[in-house]
Amino acid sequence: xxIHSCLGTSLDEVRDSLYxxxxxxxxxxxxxxxGFRSALTGIVERPVLKGLLKRRERVGLAEEGEYAYMATVxxxxxxxxDMDFLMKxxxxxxxxxxxxxxxxxxxxxxxxxxxxxxxxxxxxxxxxMNSTITMNLSTIFKLRGINMTVSAACASGSHALGLxxxxxxxxxxxxxxxGGGQEVNHHSMGSFDGLSAFSINMEDPTKAVxxxxxxxxxxxxxxxxxxxxxxxxxxxxxxxAPILAELVSYGFSSNGDHISNPNVEGPSRSLExxxxxxxxxxxxxxYVNAHATSTPVGDTNEARxxxxxxxxxxxxxxxxxxxTGHEMWMAGASEIVYSMLMMQNNFIAPNINFENPxxxxxxxxxxxxxxxxxxxxxxxxxxxxxxxxxSLIVKKL
Amino acid sequence: xxxxEVIEKINEFLVDEFEVDPDSISAEGDLKETLDLxxxxxxxxxxxxxxxxxxxxxxxxxxxxxxxxNFYDYVEAKVAEKVTS
Numbered sequence: 001x002x003i004h005s006c007l008g009t010s011l012d013e014v015r016d017s018l019y020x021x022x023x024x025x026x027x028x029x030x031x032x033x034x035g036f037r038s039a040l041t042g043i044v045e046r047p048v049l050k051g052l053l054k055r056r057e058r059v060g061l062a063e064e065g066e067y068a069y070m071a072t073v074x075x076x077x078x079x080x081x082d083m084d085f086l087m088k089x090x091x092x093x094x095x096x097x098x099x100x101x102x103x104x105x106x107x108x109x110x111x112x113x114x115x116x117x118x119x120x121x122x123x124x125x126x127x128x129m130n131s132t133i134t135m136n137l138s139t140i141f142k143l144r145g146i147n148m149t150v151s152a153a154c155a156s157g158s159h160a161l162g163l164x165x166x167x168x169x170x171x172x173x174x175x176x177x178x179g180g181g182q183e184v185n186h187h188s189m190g191s192f193d194g195l196s197a198f199s200i201n202m203e204d205p206t207k208a209v210x211x212x213x214x215x216x217x218x219x220x221x222x223x224x225x226x227x228x229x230x231x232x233x234x235x236x237x238x239x240x241a242p243i244l245a246e247l248v249s250y251g252f253s254s255n256g257d258h259i260s261n262p263n264v265e266g267p268s269r270s271l272e273x274x275x276x277x278x279x280x281x282x283x284x285x286x287y288v289n290a291h292a293t294s295t296p297v298g299d300t301n302e303a304r305x306x307x308x309x310x311x312x313x314x315x316x317x318x319x320x321x322x323x324t325g326h327e328m329w330m331a332g333a334s335e336i337v338y339s340m341l342m343m344q345n346n347f348i349a350p351n352i353n354f355e356n357p358x359x360x361x362x363x364x365x366x367x368x369x370x371x372x373x374x375x376x377x378x379x380x381x382x383x384x385x386x387x388x389x390x391s392l393i394v395k396k397l
Numbered sequence: 398x399x400x401x402e403v404i405e406k407i408n409e410f411l412v413d414e415f416e417v418d419p420d421s422i423s424a425e426g427d428l429k430e431t432l433d434l435x436x437x438x439x440x441x442x443x444x445x446x447x448x449x450x451x452x453x454x455x456x457x458x459x460x461x462x463x464x465x466x467n468f469y470d471y472v473e474a475k476v477a478e479k480v481t482s
Binding site: 050054055056059116118119120121122123 | 414415416435437438440441443444447453
């Protein structure tokens with residue numbers, strides 16, 4: 001695994017932030033200047049890649065690609081996969097990403113100003129496409145297996161892992177670099193801000209994201225890069241790789257309903273499918289990393305779905321978005337990394353700012369403080385616009 | 398702009414853009430080889446010339462430019478042309 005987010009730029013740093021319940025949310029003054037309703041955002045350190053990558057490898061890499069690169073370097077190192085291994089074996093890449101707005105905006109601005117496309121330069125085309133992360137990382141790491149971007153709104157990262165699981169389960173690939181990346185800039189968030197979906201609680205940014213809390217007033221966008229390397233069990237054992245856990249199922253569904261309003265039935269089917277596929281029962285789930293973004297309707301509907309499917313044994317539930325904001329295209333992958341860090345270190349990260357439940361969240365066992373406990377099996381939900389749902393279950397080995 | 402100033406400016410942006418050792422550049426050296434240019438890099442070369450000297454290079458003009466000296470002469474002539482016009 002590897003991570004580059006507003007909670008830190010290494011697994012160790014992020015583990016500590018999660019344990020302490022540290023918020024990574026702040027203000028971006030340019031958003032106020034640009035007429036945004038909310039200036040709140042996850043504050044993510046931009047990596048310096050000069051010296052790490054050659055010029056040609058850098059010019060086509062968009063912001064989200066930089067985060068994904070850093071996360072993937074860390075993940076490959078932890079998985080004991082070096083360049084020699086990558087060049088001798090067929091390793092794939094499936095990464096979630098659903099925009100590259102900064103590159104699109106900047107290159108369009110050049111065309112508007114110069115009226116001449118030959119003055120855009122060579123990098124923007126490779127930065128502008130949704131598949132920017134996979135096209136760049138597959139080139140940098142000389143990957144020769146499946147090579148594809150998964151665009152499924154805020155469930156992109158989760159579906160990327162789910163599809164990676166399917167490829168491996170079906171014997172089509174031995175190892176796949178999976179993950180999710182998300183740009184953090186005003187270009188990508190203006191039209192979302194225009195929906196009035198973001199929190200405007202700007203007095204104390206660390207209090208703005210309050211999933212499941214009665215007084216929540218919207219989500220806060222964030223981002224970065226998260227990588228999880230999936231590998232066939234026999235392949236991992238054969239090469240002596242450190243095996244962290246087993247991805248045991250991939251539940252999915254589509255709401256068949258409204259483009260932005262979530263419902264209860266769609267996520268419930270995704271949850272049920274994940275449980276059934278893994279041959280597990282509700283009581284087997286120790287922890288649910290909720291999708292809960294801190295929107296009034298979304299959190300309520302997810303709380304109802306979790307209560308309906310998993311309610312009988314009341315597993316611990318928390319939304320790490322309370323600290324990270326909504327990492328969107330990356331969230332489904334980063335939340336697997338966050339939950340894995342909890343599983344490895346025997347704690348449940350708090351759903352910070354959960355002070356007063358509403359009617360739906362009162363029925364859940366929400367961890368408002370850090371809880372020291374063993375996790376054998378966790379479930380992570382991700383939902384996106386268009387009603388796309390993904391639920392992944394991970395088991396300790 | 399004198400000939401020396403043109404050369405100095407070109408070397409400066411080539412070192413900066415293509416991240417080469419300044420000592421690797423010599424008047425008779427091969428431009429493509431020294432800067433390790435591929436077809437995409439020529440696209441960026443057009444951009445840096447435009448931003449530094451205010452004129453646009455046509456792709457076909459690069460066919461005749463083999464050495465750094467060819468490049469200096471080409472830019473110098475274009476700059477002079479621009480001043481005259």
